[in-house]
Amino acid sequence: MTYRVQFEKELEDLKIDLIKMGDEVISNIKDGLKSFLTMDGELAQATIKKDKIVNDYEIIIEKKCLQIILKEQPVAKDLRLITAVLKMITDLERIGDHAADISKMTIFMQENTKPYTVKQMALMTEASQKMIKKALDSFVTRNLELAYEVINDDDEVDEYFLQVKKIVAQAIRNNEIDADYALYLMMVAKYLERISDHAVNIGEWVVFSILGEHKHDVIF
Amino acid sequence: MKQFVEGAFSIENLTLFYGNKLALNDINIDIHNKQVTALIGPSGCGKSTFLRTLNRMNDLIPNCKVDGSIYYGEENIYSQESDVIDLRRRIGMVFQKPNPFPMSIYENVAYGLKCQGIKDKNILQAAVKKALVDAALYEEVKDRLKESALSLSGGQQQRLCIARAIAMSPDVILMDEPTSALDPIATAKIEELITELKKDYTIIIVTHNMQQALRISDYTAFFLMGEIIEYGKTSELFSHPKNPKTEDYITGRFG
């Protein structure tokens, strides 16, 4: 039996909003990369436009968090939860920006830019999407192990990034890759690598929400 | 061997019955000298009862039976030799509802001193002034000391009661929900005062306001059905409570 039915409901709503925001972000990464790989300018435009939804979620969730702090004066685990949400949405919003950044690379490409396939790009995208999903799942289910997994998964993405760099460098030396395309591809790879860094940040806030520790420092 | 600290309490196996109703069950805690200790817990859990054991105010309640010991410094205040009158001078109390005596502001503060036999007008005046200054009330009442204390606002009355307690130069001030009837500004003044008083006094305060406990107290004890469930540093108790019952209570999910 709980006395704060409304409060509980507000916290649940917050988690649902966060998951929805995460779903939008994940879908934008997927579409952004697809637009790049298929050189689909329209899809890129649409993806950039959809980033507004992500930004709106950030504001909605921020407002809700502040209202809860104001009305409910949360302490202990409740305060950790709300603080974690406020921090995580900043990272999610930045991930959203990077999905839009990737789409912009598609738009910058000229009609005559010749694509070059690097299979690690798709793998990298998949891995970073999974990290975000896992991070948010670990938050909602308060699963510490899963959160630590996300933090470690970053190595995999970093490894893909190095592989992409190597392959592109080789292709440049062999004159197999269009110079512009090589640059765009590396930028996209870097954005994906940054995305996984933000997923790690989210994982770290999940750890905080459970333990009160952030990067091994007890902060609350 | 126990290390006794002047002005601190050491409570051992304290049990209290009202008739055959168990109101406090085997309380064992040490209360720190010159710190603020907050007592929290749901209504009827025994906070006020516990507070009253510390200056033996429960002695005044018929069929109240106390067991165990409360050391105040080295003295067991429930031993035969303990002087209750002197104890209550050293351990003052402020109640939930401001209860000024129906006399002038000045007389309210001077009353206890006069009862102690102090007659010298200059000494009395100086002591009253000091108490009013310490209670952060002097500036507001210095021109109306002869007026009835009942003409003061609730917040001023409460600070007058604090001045009355301070005038007796106690070592400890017990406060039972001292701000529950006050507006946010009067509350803030009392809280500021408590933080100020802590330099000279040990303060034990009952409060239903979690944020108040967080703002002013160094230690917090969580009571539940006559028992202390958790006792520790306030910052710890409100961030990482050890007992799930404490967490349920402070986060408002106690059921």
Ligand SMILES: Nc1ncnc2c1ncn2[C@@H]1O[C@H](COP(=O)(O)OP(=O)(O)OP(=O)(O)O)[C@@H](O)[C@H]1O
């Ligand atoms: N004089 C009394 N005679 C009999 N029972 C009493 C007496 N005073 C208190 N009690 C009982 O002892 C228990 C503890 O009461 P107490 O007043 O200490 O609670 P409390 O924690 O201060 O509650 P509140 O937050 O409502 O002030 C309650 O069940 C109460 O009914």
Ligand SMILES: [Mg+2]
């Ligand atoms: Mg009470």
